[in-house]
Amino acid sequence: MTATTPAAAAPIVHEKARVRSWKSPIALGVFALAGLLLAFAFPNTGETTFTLSTTADAIQLAPFVVPTQLTVAILAILLVLLALGAAAFVQLGSGRAPLWIAVVFAALFLFTFLTWAAAGKNIPVPGMLVGTLALSVPLIFGALGGVISERGGVVNIAIEGQLLFGAFSAAIVGSITGQPVVALLAAMVGAMLVSFVLAAFSIKYIVDQVIVGVVLNVLVTGLTSFFYSKVLTTDPSLNSPVKFPIVPIPGLSEIPILGPVLFRQTVIVYIMYIAVFLVWFGLFKTRWGLRLRAVGEHPTAADTVGINVNRTRFWNVALAGAVVGIGGAYYTLDVVGQFGKEMTNGAGFIALAAVIFGRWDPIRATLAGLLFGFATNLQSVLGIIGSPVPSDFMLMLPYVVTIFAVAGLVGVSRAPAADGKPYIKS
């Protein structure tokens, strides 16, 4: 936002315009107000306990007990101060509230809310984090696949179908071979097949990518449900895959609180850590990533410098399918252990939301996936402790946040320039 003022005699002066963005102070203000309401209009009395260790942990931490009403009041005032601080940054400082304020605010608000909601009760922190990760793993794999595919310019609405078909393939192959590794490969190949259809129709036949994606979801749902009802229920031996064993990483898994959550997991979760890094590194630090982004942002330019646009798109959509397939395998080879009809239950669409909310960036999309996993898990935690907030509204949260994100109310979410546009060489 720089404006040049060419004066007649004077040298050209670059005047730097200050754009003040009041969105984030206002948003923080609204939430701070909500915090004040929790503290003073609807006070909860008693003590809130946060359990930090499970009995299996080597290092035992004492539970963290706070007096509910006092803590909530102090936290609410802190929230107000943070919102005012953000406003001060906008008015006096750079014109934009720094990101760390929003992050600290979010963490404090969450703590406020949990303290308030669990008055007189106990919140098992490790259990909550384990549940969050379990719900997030398929979302993160789906989001990574979505990022790869959309960075290359192919809209991937079919994440749901890829997850479902990955889960289905893993269940069948895992049951027949008894080898979880083979089943994992089968999940990748299965999801890749869905990708091939998406790629063939959207790139070769130039069918609208949204239509192919939507129809593929219906097709995969129909196929897997058909085989589930017709074959898997009559022959349960085809639907009992061998699960991956839990492999604790020595040393790391003994870290208090986070250790058991992050490092007492199956291979699939460890693959996820590597995949997030690899996709980030590949996209932004390697020739592959540069080409992929070029194809998604400006295919004509990419074509001019000799990149085969459609071949690049085709194989990267296939790669995206393979990545999503691992997320599908997580259902049948880890967390659930067998295939169920429509078992992904909309996770593909939350992954799509994570891609958009994460602004087509693998790290941000991963964080968005964790956030959505946390929101989904929070409703079950609150359900157990008997929270006053209806669980349906917690489940609604990822979708509402995404609508705000695409509408530009929370930051600006801009898709790759050529996302969804077929490239027709002229």
Place this chain on the structure above:
Amino acid sequence: MSDEQIPAQGQKPEQPVEVEQVPVEQRAGDAVAAEKAPPPPASNRVLREILSSNWLISLLAVVVALLVGAVLIAVTDPAVQKAAGYFFARPGDTLRAIWESVSGAYISLFQGAIFNPKRGDFVNAIKPLTETLTFATPLITAGLAVALTFRVGMFNIGGRGQILIAAACAGWVSWSVSLPAPLHILLATVAAIAGGALWAGIAGVLKARTGAHEVIVTIMLNYVAFYLISYLLKTPGALQAPGSNTPKSPPALPSAVYPTLSDLLGVGSYRLHLGFLLAILATVWLWYLLNRSSLGFRFRAVGENPHAARVAGISVTRVYIVAMLLSGGLMGLAGASQVLGTTTTGFAAGVDAGIGFDAITVALLGRSRPWGVFFSGILFGALKAGGYTMQASQGIPIDIVLVVQSVIVLLIAAPPLVRSIFRLPKPDETPRARRPRATATPKVVTK
């Protein structure tokens, strides 16, 4: 190639009208025009191609999809699997088993969808046809809703959410207001239309004001509506039936229920209701709107090329909002036919029954033309009605209907694929004969 034609045309500047007469040069002229005005976005072009392919492709797509369904039925049939075990000893057995399983399935599909002579007299034997039309009713109106947005170059993937909100509105009016029958039906239907329009309007306004893509917004609104309705159905005093613990609404008052065909004729137990008549009216209305009204002209202009429409003075943002509102209203009609016609004894959060997504396939099969949507809605209604019979009598899961539907739509969306399967000629192959003549002009001149 078209670039080479431009100088040749420039040789005769005194006769610019010639551009209109020679097709190849006309294409060159289009290329020049395209440099001046921005070309329409890819989605508009793609949708136009979907609209312009012919009915033969649709028919062949249905045939291929039924063949795919037949393969699925055959390979999962235990009798076929058993016979295939000794295929090389007696191949006839395998073939006979395949024939029996597939023909049995498709005969029961026909009997469940159109006519079942085993049901005795004609009044009962024809009942499957009325079932087909009952299933088709919401599919037609929802398909019209999707088709309307396709013609404007948009997607309405939010049928599920719009139908849920509309069902909640119609449902609430149907049991909490007491009015004489015709007024009550009217009020409940209007409430459904308003509810659907409101929910779709959010996506329209966000697209027009902030540029948020309507595909993402409508998908997300589906889930928001689902959890909102789930919550209201669990909340006493909102949508939950009084004195009940299940998330289900109270039944509609009799004065709000659509009269059925049996009420009219006094025979049989047909479930076909007033909603079907409304679906016919909606089809006629949409046909008039799109083909005869100035609003429809604006819709189609924006659908063809929003940039050109804006230059021509059409408010594109207003067209987006109005189109989404009307589309949501049609979805609302589908929701009304669900709660006022089909399941009048109270509904749960699954009242949309997948119609919102089926509607996309209906609109695509109908090529986004009102009467095309009408008949493709009836075809998919027949698949649904027959699918339930097939599930009951042959043990073939109803999910196969989803497979058949999606294969139909995939093939229809990609006419070149169907053409290559059946080795059909390309539709634009006829002007090829002119090409040698066009290239016969000496190339030296162009350089």
